[in-house]
Amino acid sequence: MRKTLAYLGERALLALISFVVLFPIAWMFLTAFKQPRDAYSLSLIFEPTVQNFVTVFSEPWNLGSMVLNSVIVATVTVAIAVPCAALAAYSFSRFRVKGRKFLFFLILSTQFIPAVVIVLPFFLMFRQLDLLDTRIALIIVNLAIVTPFVIWMIKGFIDAIPTDSEEAAMIDGASRLRVIKDIVMPMAAPGIMTSSIFCFILTWNEFLFALILSRRDAVTLPVGLVSFRTERGDLWELMSAAGVMITVPIFIMALFIQKHFTRGMTAGAVK
Amino acid sequence: MKDRLLPYWLLIPAFIIVLATTIYPLAYSFITSFRAWDLTKSRRPEGFVGLDNYLYAAGESQFLNSLWVTFVFVITSVILTVVLAMALALLLRRKGPMHTFTRIILILPFAMSPALIGVSYRFMFNPEFGVIANGLGAVFPALQGVPWLADPQLAMGILVLTDVWHWTPYMTFMCLGGLASIPRETEEAARIDGASNLRIVFGIILPQMRGVILVMAVLKTIFALKMFDQVVTLTGGGPGTSTETLAYFIFNVGFRWFDMGYASALAWILTAIMMFISIWYVRMLLSERKMATA
Amino acid sequence: MAEVRLVDIEKKYGNFLAVPKQSLTIHDGEFLVLLGPSGCGKTTTMRMIAGLEDITSGDIMIKGERVNDKPPKDRDIAMVFQNYGLYPHMTVRQNIEYPLKLRGMSKVDRKARVQETAEKVELDALLERRPSELSGGQRQRVALARAIVRTPSIFLMDEPLSNLDAKLRVTMRAELKHLHHELGVTTVYVTHDQMEAMTLATRVAVMRDGKIVQLDTPKKIYAEPADLFVAGFIGSPSMNLIDGAVQSGVFRADGVELPVDLAGCKGVVLGIRPEELDITEDAGAAISGKLYALELTGESTLVTLRNGPSSVCARGHADFEAEINSPCHLAPKDGARIHLFDRATGERLR
Ligand SMILES: Nc1ncnc2c1ncn2[C@@H]1O[C@H](COP(=O)(O)OP(=O)(O)OP(=O)(O)O)[C@@H](O)[C@H]1O
Ligand SMILES: [Mg+2]
Numbered sequence: 001m002r003k004t005l006a007y008l009g010e011r012a013l014l015a016l017i018s019f020v021v022l023f024p025i026a027w028m029f030l031t032a033f034k035q036p037r038d039a040y041s042l043s044l045i046f047e048p049t050v051q052n053f054v055t056v057f058s059e060p061w062n063l064g065s066m067v068l069n070s071v072i073v074a075t076v077t078v079a080i081a082v083p084c085a086a087l088a089a090y091s092f093s094r095f096r097v098k099g100r101k102f103l104f105f106l107i108l109s110t111q112f113i114p115a116v117v118i119v120l121p122f123f124l125m126f127r128q129l130d131l132l133d134t135r136i137a138l139i140i141v142n143l144a145i146v147t148p149f150v151i152w153m154i155k156g157f158i159d160a161i162p163t164d165s166e167e168a169a170m171i172d173g174a175s176r177l178r179v180i181k182d183i184v185m186p187m188a189a190p191g192i193m194t195s196s197i198f199c200f201i202l203t204w205n206e207f208l209f210a211l212i213l214s215r216r217d218a219v220t221l222p223v224g225l226v227s228f229r230t231e232r233g234d235l236w237e238l239m240s241a242a243g244v245m246i247t248v249p250i251f252i253m254a255l256f257i258q259k260h261f262t263r264g265m266t267a268g269a270v271k
Numbered sequence: 272m273k274d275r276l277l278p279y280w281l282l283i284p285a286f287i288i289v290l291a292t293t294i295y296p297l298a299y300s301f302i303t304s305f306r307a308w309d310l311t312k313s314r315r316p317e318g319f320v321g322l323d324n325y326l327y328a329a330g331e332s333q334f335l336n337s338l339w340v341t342f343v344f345v346i347t348s349v350i351l352t353v354v355l356a357m358a359l360a361l362l363l364r365r366k367g368p369m370h371t372f373t374r375i376i377l378i379l380p381f382a383m384s385p386a387l388i389g390v391s392y393r394f395m396f397n398p399e400f401g402v403i404a405n406g407l408g409a410v411f412p413a414l415q416g417v418p419w420l421a422d423p424q425l426a427m428g429i430l431v432l433t434d435v436w437h438w439t440p441y442m443t444f445m446c447l448g449g450l451a452s453i454p455r456e457t458e459e460a461a462r463i464d465g466a467s468n469l470r471i472v473f474g475i476i477l478p479q480m481r482g483v484i485l486v487m488a489v490l491k492t493i494f495a496l497k498m499f500d501q502v503v504t505l506t507g508g509g510p511g512t513s514t515e516t517l518a519y520f521i522f523n524v525g526f527r528w529f530d531m532g533y534a535s536a537l538a539w540i541l542t543a544i545m546m547f548i549s550i551w552y553v554r555m556l557l558s559e560r561k562m563a564t565a
Numbered sequence: 566m567a568e569v570r571l572v573d574i575e576k577k578y579g580n581f582l583a584v585p586k587q588s589l590t591i592h593d594g595e596f597l598v599l600l601g602p603s604g605c606g607k608t609t610t611m612r613m614i615a616g617l618e619d620i621t622s623g624d625i626m627i628k629g630e631r632v633n634d635k636p637p638k639d640r641d642i643a644m645v646f647q648n649y650g651l652y653p654h655m656t657v658r659q660n661i662e663y664p665l666k667l668r669g670m671s672k673v674d675r676k677a678r679v680q681e682t683a684e685k686v687e688l689d690a691l692l693e694r695r696p697s698e699l700s701g702g703q704r705q706r707v708a709l710a711r712a713i714v715r716t717p718s719i720f721l722m723d724e725p726l727s728n729l730d731a732k733l734r735v736t737m738r739a740e741l742k743h744l745h746h747e748l749g750v751t752t753v754y755v756t757h758d759q760m761e762a763m764t765l766a767t768r769v770a771v772m773r774d775g776k777i778v779q780l781d782t783p784k785k786i787y788a789e790p791a792d793l794f795v796a797g798f799i800g801s802p803s804m805n806l807i808d809g810a811v812q813s814g815v816f817r818a819d820g821v822e823l824p825v826d827l828a829g830c831k832g833v834v835l836g837i838r839p840e841e842l843d844i845t846e847d848a849g850a851a852i853s854g855k856l857y858a859l860e861l862t863g864e865s866t867l868v869t870l871r872n873g874p875s876s877v878c879a880r881g882h883a884d885f886e887a888e889i890n891s892p893c894h895l896a897p898k899d900g901a902r903i904h905l906f907d908r909a910t911g912e913r914l915r
Binding site for chain 1: 277278279281282284285286288289291292293294295296297299300303359362369370372373374375376377378379380381382383384385386387388390391392393394395399400402405406436440493496497499500503504518521522525526531534535538539541542545546548549553
């Protein structure tokens with residue numbers, strides 16, 4: 001009797017947690033498909049429409065260009081940060097060189113620098129160089145937050161790989177670089193993939209830099225949300241439609257790495 | 272001989288990035304923090320003013336307010352997140368279809384853009400047509416017509432709520448990782464010895480999780496100190512200045528009022544707080560490690 | 566021609582001295598076995614030869630050339646790792662093929678060579694599997710195959726047979742012996758198993774706490790152990806070591822009285838191998854006590870008797886039977902070798 005009660009209680013608790021997690025997301029998805037008048041009612045019964053998506057992709061909102069900006073900024077940031085970080089992570093993980101601890105700590109400690117500190121000088125510099133409101137500017141500042149984090153993450157993954165196979169390859173006649181290419185990278189591939197997606201999510205959702213450094217041309221999706229706040233009030237149904245556009249690709253990626261996620265996090269954190 | 276230098280070659284690309292994107296701006300804003308520089312008046316920095324910017328901050332009520340707001344925010348959100356994450360992890364570590372499902376969807380809040388979270392909650396807490404505001408009003412008549420985001424305390428509460436909603440999943444994953452690394456035998460031995468569930472959690476599991484909990488608390492503290500996105504999209508710092516966090520205040524000083532010198536000084540104060548906490552963190556972690564190996 | 570010389574090499578891990586300063590020459594074509602208890606520095610020594618571990622001081626010479634600064638790939642060695650070191654993302658075939666590929670061998674030649682090697686180690690049926698789908702013994706054979714697939718100037722093998730079942734171990738041992746005979750490649754081989762050491766080695770180096778305590782042919786090491794440690798370590802069951810004293814040419818301990826070739830000395834340990842003891846009915850025999858245990862090993866019976874603190878083991882006839890706790894007597898066989906060691910220093914006296 002007590003057992004069934006505990007069992008039911010646990011199920012109920014899990015259901016409640018799932019509800020709390022999913023409800024805000026579900027509500028946003030529902031709203032995105034509502035007509036404006038339904039959006040302001042609380043009814044669950046409505047005639048679904050894709051009109052909101054059509055609206056946000058047309059003038060004056062032009063969500064399409066924001067999607068493009070977000071995709072380009074996030075992709076290029078990942079493409080630069082991950083390879084550089086992977087090499088550095090390998091070096092930190094495998095070589096006992098002088099000053100290694102200090103360098104690693106230095107790189108990690110940059111994680112603790114608030115983004116506002118970084119963005120101030122960059123704002124001034126980009127103004128001088130006429131780079132404000134460009135994707136390049138966003139990529140550069142995004143590298144600042146993402147790179148140390150990815151080094152840390154990939155190092156965690158590489159640390160978890162035993163060195164035996166690498167040593168065997170060196171004896172079999174491979175040079176260090178060959179070892180990295182033939183042995184380490186394939187073995188670390190799941191970790192690197194996870195880190196890349198993580199890095200993509202981070203950049204994709206980045207708000208502060210984009211808010212300050214973009215105005216019209218380089219606006220990314222999260223900042224685009226703010227533009228639905230008009231004199232006529234907040235246009236919730238359009239915001240929700242934009243929100244769906246922001247979340248769907250990220251949700252797919254996140255679910256993809258979910259399995260590796262826990263391991264990567266704790267490996268890096270506890271070591 | 273080439274091989275000896277390889278470790279350094281591998282570090283160089285990443286190091287250049289870090290140097291250029293963080294160390295350089297850090298140094299730049301450090302110098303700027305000792306200058307007067309009103310961007311609306313001059314394109315170039317004006318003269319050095321010594322510690323004036325810092326001294327000004329010490330006496331400015333809006334800065335002190337933002338410090339207090341940040342403090343309240345950090346304390347509540349860190350405690351809530353860590354405790355909830357721990358409890359969730361203990362619940363979710365068992366096997367079962369519902370457990371697995373919950374674990375999987377738990378990644379969604381973390382993947383969601385914080386700016387969007389702010390917008391969503393603002394919508395849901397809208398007194399007229401917000402689903403949560405109305406839902407609560409329907410269930411608890413006392414809560415009908417509460418002006419959620421227009422009330423300073425409630426606005427702060429909702430800000431914390433959005434942050435807890437966003438971060439608890441991630442912290443739960445960390446906890447789950449930590450729990451997985453505890454040898455099962457200790458728990459099983461205690462169970463055979465006849466310890467109750469509660470005793471096992473508090474006497475066996477939590478003591479072994481100290482390291483992980485510490486890391487979580489510090490990571491969460493660091494991120495909470497930087498709280499910015501939801502402040503912009505949820506409350507706009509208001510009502511009044513009741514949810515104006517330090518990061519948001521610095522943003523205002525720098526990019527609304529364009530007082531670069533003062534903004535730099537404030538940014539450095541925030542940096543100093545974070546550095547202090549991270550050094551403290553490293554020391555705690557090291558002593559924890561020593562205890563663990565002893 | 567590949568002679569390996571270790572000259573005054575030393576290895577420290579931080580403050581921990583894993584291998585103290587010593588020298589060792591491994592002759593061309595020799596099969597040198599490193600034998601010693603766990604943690605005595607066998608793997609470390611081998612890794613220094615391979616170039617996987619920096620040496621703290623000293624020189625390593627291969628073919629007369631100093632190779633301290635040469636990376637492993639330029640030392641022309643093949644190695645079998647204690648924990649295999651397989652490439653988990655490659656199939657068995659790709660694992661074995663990889664060293665050949667790095668050396669630019671053509672695809673056709675590679676295929677033939679892999680096939681031939683795989684057959685030698687009985688892996689030909691598993692070539693398309695990945696290491697994670699293999700048992701421990703099968704993984705070890707892949708590691709072995711990867712080393713013997715090419716002909717390097719030196720083989721390094723770190724307990725290459727430790728995870729195989731008894732039968733396969735004997736087959737592989739013969740295979741290795743044959744391979745060595747055929748190729749004549751200088752080989753350094755680490756093992757815990759004395760049987761392997763005895764059967765394979767040209768010379769055996771017995772190590773303790775990083776130091777080589779005796780370096781000699783298997784025969785010599787068995788017959789004339791340099792000290793107590795080697796005496797106790799070599800042989801199975803191990804040599805009987807009895808604490809006592811020598812007075813006017815007679816060694817005495819509880820229940821033991823044996824004339825020896827030594828005038829007089831306190832604190833002596835007498836050593837005699839179980840194979841060199843006979844079980845007798847004679848109550849005046851050299852060693853007497855109560856029967857403590859009987860263990861049938863198949864071809865013989867191990868007889869252990871006790872008297873006070875000392876226990877002595879003898880290898881008797883497989884048919885031997887007696888009551889536990891009944892009185893029992895042992896006498897050295899004719900021409901049995903009696904070893905005497907100094908208890909304090911462990912050194913050999915006679
Ligand atoms: N990387 C290292 N750091 C510190 N100490 C080490 C390291 N590698 C080995 N040691 C120590 O050096 C000693 C020799 O180790 P080694 O691996 O050579 O032993 P071994 O003879 O191969 O033992 P086994 O038979 O168990 O494989 C051991 O005491 C070991 O603890
Ligand atoms: Mg070893």
